[in-house]
Structure formats: C-alpha cells, structure tokens
Amino acid sequence: MSPAGFVPAPPSASVAFRARLANLVSPLRRVRPRVPFFELAIHRAPTLALYRNLLRYAPDDNIRTRVQYLFRKHQHATGTGKTKQQLLKGYKWLDAFKKAHEGNEKQRAILVRYSRLIAVRVDKQYWKRLARAELAHQAHLARRPILTGALMKATLYHPPLPRMKPQPPGISGMIRSRMRARDKRMAHLERLTEERADLRAEAAFEEVGLAQGLPLERVFSGEAAAEWNAPVRDTINLYQRLLSRDVARANTPISPALQATLLAARREKVANKTRERDRERRGVVLPGTLRRARKGPPAHILVHMSPQQRHLDRVVRKVGEVGYVGMVKRRMGVKLRDGGKGLARENGWDLEGEARERVLADEKAYWIEKMRRMEKNVRLEGG
Template identity: 45%
Template sequence: MSHVMNSLPTHTPAPESLAFRANLARLVSPLRRIRPTVPFWRLAAHRIPTLHLYRDLLRTAPTDHIHWRVRNIFRRNHHLTAIETTKRELTKGYKWLGIFQSAASGDPKWQAVLERYDRMVESKIEKEHWRDLIDKELEWQHRLKNRPILTGGILHATPVNPPIPRMKPQPMEISRIMVKRMKQREKRFAKLNTLSEYRDMARREREFEEGLIGKHVDGDKAVWGGKAFKDWAVQLSESSKTIYADLTRQTEKFLAPYPPELLEQVAEARRNKIENKTREHERERRGEILKSTFRRQRRGLPAHLLSRLTKDQVEQELIVRRSVAEVGYIGQLKQKKGWKLRTPKDEGKSEEKVWSVIDGTWTSPLFENALRKRGEAIMEENETRETETSTEGAATT
C-alpha cells in the first residue's frame, strides 16, 4: 500500500498560484478580529486614553458648572461594561472636547452655546442637590429601619468566633468574617493532611531505599534514609506544630469565659425587649392594629392539634392564641386553659375585693351576694305579677 501511494504522481501548485495565496493571506490577516482575553476596561489601550480625555475635559471646561457636569457624567459612566455604550459615550466626550477647545480659541458660536448650556446646568445642579438630599434621607431611613438590634441572646463561642451578642439582622460584616475564618481553618486542616501524607511518603521512600541498598549505607549515598530522613521529618514536624499552635491559640481565644461587659449588655437588651413587648401589648389592648397584630392573626395551629381537636376546640384555641386580651370571654378561656394572667393592683385597697376576669374589675363577695339576692327578689316579684295578670285575664273571660 505504501508502495502504491509513493508511486502516485504529485501535483505542485504553479508559482502564480503560490504568489496569489501569499498576497491574499497578507491582505486578510490584518482584518482578522482578535478577541482579547481580558475585558476592555482592564486594557491599557482603553484606560490611558480615557483618563487623558477626562483630564482634558476638566482642564478645558469653561465654567465651574460645566466642570461639575463633566465630573458627574464620568462618575455615572464609570461602571459601563457594554462595548457599544462605552464607545458612544467616548465619542460624545471627544466631541465635547472639540467644542471646548473651539470656544477657548475664540469661536463666538460655541461660546454662546456654552453660555446657554451653563445656565441650564446651573438649574440642574440645584435639582441634583435636592435629589441627593432626598436619596440620602431615604437611605438613612432604610438603615434605621433595618439596623441590627440586640435580641437578648448570645451567639455562643465557636472555634471561628468569640461570644458576641445575637443581633437581628446580623451584620453582613460579621458573617463575612466568620466565613473567612472557616475557610482559613479548613485550609489549615488540609495543609496538615498534606504534611502527614508527605511524612508517610518520605517514610515509604526510606524503606524502599533501604530494601535496595541495605540499611548500613553511607550518609552521602542515601537520599531518603539516615540524616536525610531526619531533615525531612524535622521540617514537616515543625510545620505541623506551627499549624497546631495557631489552631489551639485561636480556639483558646474564642472559648475563653464570657466577659462581664457582654453579659451586662445582653441583660440590658433583655430588659429592653420585655419593656418593648409590654408596651406593644398595651397598645394592642387599646385597639391599635400593629404589624405584630397581623402576624398573630395569620398564625394557625400545628397539624397534630388540628387532627385531634374538635371544631369548637380549634375555634377556642385560635381565639386564645390570636388575642392579647386577659378579661371577658377571652380571659375566661385563658384561665380555663391554665394561662398565667396578669392581675392589676387593687385601687380600692380593700382586702374583701377580688379580681373578676369576666368583668375585668375588682369586685367584693358581699356586694356580689347582695346583687344576687336583689336579683332573685326581682325575679320572684316578676313571676308573682305575671301569675296575677294571667289569673285576672282568665276570670274576665
């Protein structure tokens, strides 16, 4: 087969064809699009001319207002990554640079245009000023609304974080620090495993070498055995001890006893939380609808209760769970279910009075007995009168 292939005639292109191909390659190669391996905003061919354009625009700006406008536009377009949009803005910048230079050289047309543009930008500066004030105020209100508050709990110490007060929401900076420490800890353990593998590898190489050339061999001829193995083992052990010391030091630092200042801060946060919740419940008892009120109204019962309670029991359980009242029908239900209800102070300072959950007032047993006897007397009188009226009507008939 190779003999047949070698015997086939070979056709060599004509010199004119070779010259045409070379000329075509020379003309087409510069037109080939070369895509850079990095984004265009990181290339010096884009960054340096853009900075020179920005400085020239600031240097040739005729007024302070136009100078402010140039800075504002470049600050707004600083993060552009689209090629077409960036090219359009740069073209606009070079056009402005030409206008500024023409006006500086004494062109009356462009001087009049820039004077009118300066007045327009002056009014825009005032609008931008008020818009910035509004944006800053809205940002500040958002920060106040979402600022971290102490919940009264403690985020217990771990090998990556010391004991800190639990906050809601937890600041992103703290979470990032903890994640970074976790990654560093993982890297240290991975390095320990690598050093252990190197130590085992050196020991196996020493055993293999001793098996080949014998245990009693000159130190200069041994690569892994004798003094060489001791040098390897010492270096690997020192590196492992350094990593272990860092891990132990970090763990002891974070697992230290809680400082008294932290405990006092957490206790103060718990007292404030109780005061805030008490004030919130008082507002709800007065009839005010709060965000927590809607959250409580949407609260349902767990599945294991819904499966074994009757319809009336479910209704009563929802009434008890969704209300903060402690008197009347709701107070009676809560008292029946064993809730610990709040008993206000007796304003009358009488030992005979008792707190009535149904009425929501202080009552006296003597007064209750008198009212009951009076009510029974009234009922008897009404029954007597009804009997007499019915007898007289029958006699008349």
C-alpha cells in the same frame, strides 16, 4: 510534462502576486486581544486624559458637574459600541469647550444656554439624591441587626458573640470561611503526617540495608533526612499552631463588656415589649397583635374543643382586660394586670361607701330607663 504524482511548482509571477496580496490583507486582519479593552493601558490612559481635559476646559461648575456625572454613569460600560459612542461624544464636547475657551462667541452662547438647562437638572438631581438616600436609610433601619440578648457560645470558628437578628452576613461569611479553612488544613495535615511516616520508613529501610552491607545510596537517611523532613515538619508545626488558635478561640471566656451588652439588650427587649403591650392596650394593631390573634391551640386539642370553648379561647387571646374580654379572662383564670383592678374599677367593685352606692344607683337608674324605653317601643309597635 511533470512526472506522475508530482504537482508542478507555481510560476514566479504567481508567487509574487500571493506575497503582495498577503502584505495587503494582513494589516486588515482583526487582532483580538487576550484581555478586555477596558483593561488595556492604550484605552485607559487616553480616556483619563480626555476626562481631565474636559474638567479643565469646562466653562462653569454646572457643566463640570454634568461631565463628572456622565463619567461616573458610563465608567463601567463594557460594550465596545456604547463605549465608542460615549468617547466620540466626549471628544466632541472637548472641541466645543476649547473653542469657547479660545474666544468663540457663538460657542460661548451655546454653552451658557446649556449651563442654564443643566442648572435646573442639577437641582432636581440633588433633591432626588437626598430622597433616595433617605429611602435607603429607612430600608437599612428596617433590616438592621438587633441584639436579642442571647449569647452565641464560643466555637472553633468564632469567640463568644451576641446573638443578632437578622445575623449580619459578615459574621456568617467569617464562620463559613473558617470552617472551610479548617477542613482543608485537617486534610492537608493528614497527608503530611502520612508523608512524614513514609520518609521515616524509607530512612529506616536504608539504614537496615546499609547495616547489612547492601550496595545502597543514601537518599532519605543520614544528612539528606533533615533536608527531606524540614519542609514537612515546618508545615505541620504551622498547622498545629493554627489549630491551637481554633482551640483557644473556642475556650475564650465571656468578657465583662459582652456581659454588659447582653444585659442591656435584655433590658431593652423587656422595655420594648412593655411599650408594645401599652400601645396594644391603647388600640394600636401591631403585626404581633395579628399573629397572636390568628394563633390558636394545637390541632390535637382544637379538635376536641366545642364551639363555645373555641370562642372563649379567641377572646382570651385578645389584649384588653376590661369589659367582656376582662370578664372572660377572669372566669378562665387568666392572670390580669394589677390583679384585675382595671376590671374592678370599670364595674365599681373597688369602691366603698357612698361612692359604691352612687355607682349602684346609677346602674339601677340605667336599667330602669332602658326597660321603660323597651316597653314604650313594644306599645308603639303593637298600637
């Protein structure tokens, strides 16, 4: 019997069995690496070797192109299951390629047939890639920045820049990063200034104490003062140089090249708006046309307008300058293009002599014929 409160030691056979069991189980324990498998050289090196061998032993260009496509497609896979499946497929293909390379007729026939299937797919992929590239290019053109002709005045974070719509993300990111960097520098500079003041106060305290004969050791004064102040002084000087660059950036003048660019952009804007108005006069309905048609007077003015006034306001906002629209615009005092010659030309107001008399005679004949037909219709309906 063992003494009370003590556990007896296990027998030697049990200790030996436990040691043998640990030796058998330890190799089976899963060891999880500290980094993902795709960042380990033990995975990257064999995978690249497999890819090179597949390209080396590929029987023709079609199969080689297929291998390259699949490698690019699956090179970003991070799942162990899918990665293992693709690697096993790659090794299976490599065995088939090597057999065909060594002269296996059956494997050669299989790869020739597979190459013909890939040839059709490669041709389809080629045209699909061209179509996608064209669609991406059109989408890029639709979202590309356009110079508005305005100027972004120089600030601490950027020199004078042309205003673009929409503004490129790179410019926004540059301004944002410089703002954050300047804020961090200002905060650090304030801390360094306080630390330098503390060092000077400590050095002055030691000097006063030593002058009074106190038993003090020189820690912040004397030769040690330069060693303490050097890193603080160097960092402050560096930040001051960087801040002076910000001020110089804010004072950057507008270059002649930028002025020429802004003037060219403004001319192009006027020319573009002129072409847009010409297209609208020819009957093309543009997004700007719809926005202008939907636009109305302010609410505090609209609430006091009569229905007739609202109707005239909608007519005046239209593009045309002839016919009923031109007549309403002329009555409302709207400035017409070419002094209203289009409306005068339509009504024959700009004609003189025989031409004017001929137009008036045609107009009179028109109204006579119209009244005759109206009377004829009335008689037929009454009869």
